[in-house]
Amino acid sequence: MTDPFVVVGGDAAGMSAASKAKRDAPGGEVVVLERSDWVSYGACGLPYYVRGEIADVEDLVVLEPRAVIEDRGIDLRRHHEAVAVDREARTVTVDADDGRYEQPYGELLLATGGRATLPDVPGTDLEGVFSIRSLAAGRALKNYIAPHDVRPARGVEGAGGDELRAHLDEADPDAVGIVGANKIGIELAEAFVGRGLDVHVFDAGPRVLPAFGSDVAETIEEHLRDGGITLHLGTTVEGFRGRDGRVEAVETAVEPVAVDAVVADVGVEPNVEIAAGAGIERGPTGAIATDEYGRTNDPNVYAAGDCAEKRHLLTGEPIHWPFALAANRAGRAVGRTVSGSPTPVGGVVGTQVMKVLDLQVARTGVVDHEEARTAGFDPVSALITTITRAHYYPGWSRMVVHATADADTGRLIGANMVAPEGTAHRINAVATAITAGMTVEAVGSLDFGYAPPFGPVWDPVLGVAKVLDEKLR
Template structure:
């Protein structure tokens, strides 16, 4: 009897497990072997701030699939605590190491999917390896941060105030009171709320002139006002130069504008593709150092695919390759890679960079390009911003929603949209993402037949109001 065709997947979180599962659905007789360096597979990394805040009590609730279930119900063999060391694309072999036994072995493949994900940006600053300087990328990262906070707050025996000593399993010490977040992006903003809920003083240090990356100032000003109203100290246009500590633990963050005391530091500077293994194997890299793939998730090497936060994607607004690390993209690319590895010919059309986040009681969302993005791409554009309401003014509990459109001057094409408000934002942005997918103009958007009832919207939904205002600007 001939050997079965084997798919090997490197990486077992979003893209990797999606690839293995979809391949087995398409071709049940195909072997699927997943190599995962960590202890866990298939978990919701986007929920980590809510685990740290105690909104999610048990990290097991973040895990959607275990190795045992993957093998028993899906026929996928998962080797956790195994690291892929080298890929020999000529021999179609992967050298792996059992991290528990420190033993190396060779695994042969017929098809290979690389889903090694992303890595947190961690610049080589003095003191960056001090204890309690955390990143938040994996489930283990989230567990470590929560454990550090819990160890003092769970076993507390206060012997003084306000700088009280607590006794925990490790002895006496000052409980973590001051948290410094380096970076004001999505994760940084979400972690503001998480750490405040856990009773920490929070300081955010951001290198740019705004939070939330390249989002426009009409939106970011509202977010900045909110976090400061919640007691968060914000320092913009400030560069971190290093960290100082005592007895191996961080105590200060050093910047070009002074020093900040810290019991806990969170590096939330962004993510970069984990593509070094692919690069060493002769697999081509593209934008931002991500693995270069075509619309079928194929790399430049036959029978080798890549998906998720290690791979690039087509941006449907610009038509160019982009690197935007999002969980939704990882799952979709993983599915396409697995299906094609199993013999199909499916395309991943691309992305428009839709993202939504919760900052205290604000919903903040974007899709497509911002003004900074469009400027970099050379577009001639204008912005149009309005503030509407989430529900009819006659219906109680409606909230303001600020909507900002980015419009191409000559064509009126919608290039991007951003929103912020206390309700009704998260799903409205999906409508505008669909408009971007269809390359619609603001006149097209203004003609949309949207649902209306007083508990859900106004007669003229904020989406339509914003489009009409943009049309007037376009016609001037």
């Protein structure tokens, strides 16, 4: 490791890299520059914090700053924002509370993360319009919809605190609009319903959760409507209307919908401004392009996490995949590489699982036929409806499973599924099979464990593989 190893960004990828580098090369100097209050936190838990299932926003913090500094020996500098990189001088320009300075680096990791993509419409600056990709944003949102349920931040100045309460105590919203029927949007819809709010979800597309495939969307949409959520699908949002600076309606091409708050989040945009200013190349997705070890076009500069591209293991193409496991894994690999043990950051097959009210929804691989053909596959699919436990064991429920294979090779290339239980571990089995390049026939022959409380004799994964194998013959 060429000292100092400087990390820009103190969340999943950044802290994983810093911790691993310091562990493997304890004599090396590791500096982490983080512009906010918190480091290493679970942003995926924010919808459950907003709902109230998690009491304190600090409960989402994985590593306390004291532990980073004292136990791990990392030079952690919070409220230090990196604003520029000089690759020739090997310095980072940093704005801190006590002024601007130049931080030298031997090797540099850009782990600058991503931010919510807001719709390009009027009114996004109104009070009551939120995005939610940080702890501070999550705390501000909860403060707005339930100001009496927000606890003071422990030892964090200005963390969505008292300056909001003076005028938000009277907000007391009844209706909330969500723009974006994606994973974070649907998870927040559940959180708002859990708080007794009237929830409206808007999306220009015809289905919710498009990444999970149209085959399970109908089941999900019916379940959302039954849960009291109003879906405005195929609906273009034209702006947000306000009164006295506060949002009061979502303007659509059809009619305005009265709301008291809005969460507008139609995707994740990588934070690449520092990289672009330094001449670091971006890939076709707009995120930072890297090689298999996370190196950029500058061999002394790495990128990992939501700001960097990943490689899709099925298509071989770069993909922007802003999820926690990929970020942690890539950061850890970079930490090993800079400390002397070159380690690939690894690829992804696109595995996701989420909770939709009392349904579990999961997907992995390539499930869309058009996407499969673009990647060079000849897709063939099978759809089954089965059960989650043995039919005679109490509590079983229906499960819908859709799987896709390549007709030329017989290889399993994707699956999605929905049920009240049992999808998370099953989709992981499918992801393992896809990563290993297994054929549908081989998947159908796997020796799965069986017991009536956990599944039928023919597990849903084995069942859909059996049906798909017949279609391929």
